[in-house]
Structure formats: C-alpha cells, structure tokens
Amino acid sequence: MELFQYALDNLELLLTRTVEHISLVGVAVGIATLTGVPIGIAITKNERAAQIVLYIASIIVTIPSIALFGIMIPILSLIGQGIGYLPAVIAVLLYSQLPIIRNTYTAINNVDPALREAARGIGMSPNQRLRMVEIPLAVPVIMAGVRTAVVLNIGVMAIAAYIGAGGLGTFISRGISQSDPRQLIIGAVAVSVLAIIVDYSLLALQKRLTPKGMERAAATA
C-alpha cells in the first residue's frame, strides 16, 4: 500500500523516466534495425562473411553490459561523451545486432528455393527478387528479431542509469544507493511491465506487417 502511494506520488517522474527509457531503446534498436537488416541481407550472398559477422555479433552479446559501459567511457571521453546518452545508445545498438542480423539472415536464407527459382525463371533481377519476394516473406522473422532485441535491451537500458543515461534504471540505482526498497521495486516492476507491454505491441505490429497470404500458410504450418 505504501508502495502504491509512493508510485502515485511520483507518477509524473515515473512517466518521464518511462518515456526516457522507451526513447533510448527505441532510438538504439531503430538504428540497429536500419544497420542490421541490410547486413543480414548482404551476408546471405557469402557464407564465409556470414559466419564471421554472426560470430562477432555473438561475442558482443557475451560482454556484460557494465563492462561494455566501462570500455566506452575512456573511448567516448575523447569526444566528451564518456557517460550519458551516447554510450547507452551505442551499447544497445551493439547488443541488438545479433538477433536482428541473425533473424534477417535466417529468414532470407530460408525462403523456399522453389520460389527463388520461380522468381529467377520469370525474369526478376536480384533486387526485384529481394523487394518483391524475399523481404516480404522474411518480414515476420525479421520482426521477431527486432522484438527480441527490444525486450532484451529494455533490461540492458536499466543498467545504463549507472552511467547517467536516465530511464527507469534511475529508480533502481537510487533505491540501492539510498537503501530505499520502494524505489528499487517500483523501478524493477516498471521495467518488467514495460518489457511485456512493448513485446505484445510489437507482436501486434508483426502480425500487421505479415503479408496477407501468409497468415493462413503460417497458421497451418
């Protein structure tokens, strides 16, 4: 009850932090999608390159976020951005690459070879094949990758509060440093709820973006 009262009292701050949190993750994953999807498509042309790229992306994900922030502080300090917004966005951007690149790569590679042959056989250029056939068919799987990236990084972004990036993590970090369980719990619950809501919204978006004719095919598959 006390917790609920606290949340109500700080509702405005809670909303500000939530918006901050969403915009941080949104900007980072947005940029990650713009880079990851083309990279994922590009590496379908070359298996060797695909292995290397996916390997690097996997290694990046294994770096603990606290360590990644630590590495970036001296580097980004050179341009006066050692802490705050920029390193937080860069970290999420890097973490997002693996699910987005991997899903894009898998989806494009898994397009039915018969469809690819039909597309070639009727005279589509490689670009037309991508645009008219391969990408539309890959959209659901690519979107699933984006969803994974977003949910994963809503958690990562909570830690970015320690380098002053803001967001819901500030409740958690303050809760710990001030030994205030109310802030700690409010922060943790807000992060979880946000992750769940965003996941469902993106799932709805994914369904909207799935080409119509594939809904039934997907349902029966």
Place this chain on the structure above:
Amino acid sequence: MIRLDNLTKVFDTPKGAVTAADHISMEVPSGEICILLGPSGCGKTTTLKMINRIIRPTSGKVFINGEDTTSLDTQDLRRSIGYVIQQIGLFPNMTIEENITVVPKLLGWDKAKYKERAREMMRMIALEPDAFLKRYPSELSGGQQQRIGVARALAADPPVMLMDEPFGAIDPINRAVIQDEFLKMQQELKKTIMFVSHDIDEAIKMGDRIAIFRAGKLVQYSEPDELLAAPKNEFVESFLGEDRALKRLNLVKVRDLASDEIGLVRPDDTLETALQRIDDYGYQTSIVMVNAKRQPVGIINAAVARTTKGHCRDHFQSVPVVVNLDDDLRKVASLMFSNDMTWVPCVDDDGRIVGQITQRAITHHLGSRYRAHSGAGEASPSSSASEE
C-alpha cells in the same frame, strides 16, 4: 522454334567433373511440344534449365526463333520465356492477380492492360476471375495452384515455354484433367514448348516429339509413334516398357485405320439377304442394320437369320457398340475385348455409319511398323524395365 546447338554442362563436384549434358543438339519446330524424357539424373532438367540460364551452359548455344540467345540480357531472355516448375512456386505474399501479372508488370505494361490480361488468363484456365483474383495461393487446391502457375507463365504471351515436370505433384485424376485442358489451350496458343517428364505415358499423351536422355546424352529424338515402333537401342526399349505396342494404341485414331467397306442391311431386307451378306463380308456372328440416314439401329444375329424367316426389321437386337472416327485405338481395343468382337462399326459426328475397324487392321498396323523397323527379324528378348 527452339534450337540447341551442342549444349553442354559440366559440373565441378568434389568428386571431379561431371558432365550433366553432353553436346545436346536438337530442334523443336514452332508450335510443337517436345518432351524431354529419361530417368533421374539423365540431364533432361539440366538441358531445360540451360535454355533460360537458370543453369549457365558450359558451352554450346541456344537459338530461339533463329536468334542466338547468348547475346541477350538474362532478365530479358527469361521474361520472354514462360516458365512452369513442379513446385509451382506461386508467391504466397501476392494475390492470384499479382502472381499472374508479375511478368507483364516487369515488362512495364500499363495497369489497365495487365489487369484485363489477368481476367483473360483466368477465363483461359477455366477459373472464375471474380472468385479467385483477389485470393491468395494458400487458399487454393494444388490443381488450381498449378493452373495459376501455367497462367503466370503465359501472361506475357511468350512464344516459348519451358515446363519442368509441371504436373508431377498433382494427383492422377486432376493431372489427367489438367493435361487435357493444357492440350486444348495449346491447340489455340501454338506455343513452342520444352517439357520435362519422367512419365512415359504423359510423354506420349502430351508430346509432338519425345527426346530420350540417358547419362547426359540425347539417345533418341522422334515422334511418339516412331519412338514406340522403333526404339533405337535396348535402353530406350526398356525405358518405354514391354507394353509399348499397347501404348501406341493411344496415338492412332480410328480414322487412320477404318475401312469404308462395311456390310449393312436395311429394315426391309429379308433375313435371307442378311445371312448372305454375313457370309459375303466374312462376319461370323452378325451384321448391322441401318435406317435411311445410315444410322445404326440394330444388329441381325447370324444364328437368328439361319433359323428364322422374315424381315430384318422384326428380328434385330440392339447395337452393342460403335466408335467415332476420332476415338483412339485404345478405346476400340478395349471395346472389342469386353464385347468379344473382332470388328466394330465406325460412325461420324452425326452418328452415320461410315465404315468399320477390325482387330486384324489394328494388329496389322502395329505389326507392320515393327516389321519395317526390326532388322534381320531376330527378336531380341527385351530386358526388364529399369525403374528410377
């Protein structure tokens, strides 16, 4: 016209170079269907796919309507060739209309023209445009999907079509229906078609010519009747099967073998006359009675004529069977066997008797082609058919 000139494909595999197609040279005249036939791995599909460069030839040339295609841009070449594959390959993200109009769109037709073309194609393949154009491939049955596949290949009205086992994945009943529909369309469209099949019956039914492949080489290239009558070697013989003489029955029409000599009686003739004619024409059991329009109305049995007096009109039985001039010999043979007859009266489209076809004429026809082609007359025992 499609002409292949020493078309060769050598694949580099870890086990060394494999020649999938070895100096294939052949010509398909305009408006004809050429079936590429052979066991799997014989090079028929490789040969087909080199024509639209899905597989790049190692050497050799392809000419379409006299033009060397080597100089053409690959995409332009493919857009000018209809392509149908066994897996159908309709794009699941596009409606039926979008699937059919994909090539016209690539060719830059304007919207009104390609939309009208889609409706025209639907009527051609006997599917209701309004019911299907806005639907998606996943909502259609396999047979309907392959009809759309054919429509997509024909949409831009290409002079040449390549079909890679197009009806192979469809159940036998639907396959026969689609084959018939396709042949009907072809009679009007007169496309020049290369068609890969591994089914000898399909080849005989669909092909104006059949090319038999084995181990990358073109073994025999003949018209179906010629192929069945005179297989070039033991491989072709065994591939065609030991019942190849029966398969020829499909290829010959009653018209080709019917004799216009037929003994008939009128209702007013006496049974005595009937008996006389039965003997004159060498019929053992019966003779046909016709009306004034020469339409068969009954038969007079020899046994009845021998023992009874009177007029034919009072002593006839119903006609067991007649065949049309456009029926094939397979049907005739079947009717003869099931009715224990050695001859069958033939009628024209108006049902008038125009002649007869005899068992002897059929066996003679099949046999004469064999005798003409078999060499010194020694019958080599045909080896057992090799299955794929």
